[in-house]
Amino acid sequence: MRGASLLGGEASAYRGAELLRRWAMGEDGGAVSVHSALLLLLSSLRRPAPPAPWELARLPPCRQGDPALRSRGFTQQVLSAVVPEFNLAVPIYDRCNPSRIADLPMAPRAERYALAIGVARILKNPINTAVHVLSASEEPCRAKLMAQMDSWPVTIRMAIIRSFAARRKNGAGRRVKRKL
Numbered sequence: 001m002r003g004a005s006l007l008g009g010e011a012s013a014y015r016g017a018e019l020l021r022r023w024a025m026g027e028d029g030g031a032v033s034v035h036s037a038l039l040l041l042l043s044s045l046r047r048p049a050p051p052a053p054w055e056l057a058r059l060p061p062c063r064q065g066d067p068a069l070r071s072r073g074f075t076q077q078v079l080s081a082v083v084p085e086f087n088l089a090v091p092i093y094d095r096c097n098p099s100r101i102a103d104l105p106m107a108p109r110a111e112r113y114a115l116a117i118g119v120a121r122i123l124k125n126p127i128n129t130a131v132h133v134l135s136a137s138e139e140p141c142r143a144k145l146m147a148q149m150d151s152w153p154v155t156i157r158m159a160i161i162r163s164f165a166a167r168r169k170n171g172a173g174r175r176v177k178r179k180l
Contacts, residue, residue, distance in 0.1 A: 012124075016116030019123060030123055036151045037122040038101050040130075041079045041115055043145055046138045048073030055092045078145070079118050081136040082129055086114040126156055131163045 023034035051074055056064045074092045090110050098107045104115070122129050130149060134142055149157055 012117045012120040013113055015124075016118070016120035019119055020116060031156060032123055032126045032152050034119055034123070035101070036148065037119045038104075038115065040122065040133070040145065040148050041077065041082060041118045042097065042099060042101070043078050043148060044141050045076045045078050045081055045133070045136060046141060048075045050074070051092050058091050059093070078133050078137075079114055081133050082118040082121055083114045086110075089114070126152065127159045127163060130156075130160045131167060134160070134164050135167055 019028075019030075019034050022028060028034050050071055074095075076092070077097055079097065080087050095111070096108050097111050098104050104112065107115075134145060137145055149160065152160075
């Protein structure tokens, strides 16, 4: 199965769709802009890497051992950390995530739906969401993610830095699973 029906989160999706509509009409007035939230969601969380065996489990057995598929590097975007149910709805080998905001209209429905949910979650709680994203990211990508948050208000950025430092100090690992 693939698609938006597996994502759930209808309330967040409706809120995100309304935020995206307002942004498209030039009415973006939040502390964190929809544009910067979308840029963050479309950013890389980790360097491209071959899929893990469990990520190929939905493929037919004859394709699971395909050397071309097993050696191909797949990029994991921030979207998968902010909307973890997206990983269940759309397998990593079947994703058509846009790399630029201009490509959003051509993205499949499930990807657009997940982006609407992600925008709503980021704008609802930018500090906790950003700390979760930074905790799930690899070091090389973390600096780029922090640079993308430079357009966010200083008070939010400082709270993110403090919370992230506290999480690292307390030993919270990279793979923290929690509901955003």
